[in-house]
Amino acid sequence: MTGRPRWVLATGNAGKLAEFRSLLRDAGLDLEAVAQTDLGIDPAPEHGATFVENALAKARHAARASGLPAIADDSGLCVDVLHGEPGVRSARYAGEAADDRANVAKLLDALRSVPEHERGARFHCVLVALASPDDAAPLIASGEWRGRIATRPSGTGGFGYDPVFVDPTTGLSAAELSAAAKNRVSHRGQALRALAEGLRARRAAE
DSSP: OOSSOEEEESOOOHHHHHHHHHHHHHTTOOOEEEEGGGGTOOOOOOOOSSHHHHHHHHHHHHHHHHSSOEEEEEEEEEEGGGTTOBGGGGGGTTOTTOOHHHHHHHHHHHTTTOOGGGOEEEEEEEEEEESSTTOSSOEEEEEEEEEEEOSSOOOSSSOTTGGGEEOTTTOOBTTTSOHHHHHHHSHHHHHHHHHHHHHHHHHHHO
């Protein structure tokens, strides 16, 4: 047994779980993070029109089903020329059962005739932390990572759209960055650091 507080992470995505756990360590949050899938909890339906709505729904679902405080993420890729698509449907862009490869292929096809200077995009992440399912004052943090969409995938790291999202500072795809380098600049890294500050401030005030 550990003396650390136990929180449920409202995801079963292996890539997100690995990033979450690394980011939590880097942020100095002394908590035990367990995936909702490890507790036999099915994913919550995602019917929200915004990242905030979906993150809140996922956090409340995980907290209610587990009896633990919960952290949930909702994130996605918003492409400028596609008017913000795929957005909240990023994981389901090519269909409800689509995998990363299918989603990336559909995105590249949609941008096939778009020149490089018009391929701007941003990753957006919203994180929500709830002390309980009925927490009336959830902690909400967000992060944004701007870049552009490449014409073809490159790199073997990361997940999702990482192979086609180009970081403007390094010129590398998110899938070519090391995990540490990605965490320093990514949308999820930004949001987790902000959430960690909020959690520490809340603890200090208790």
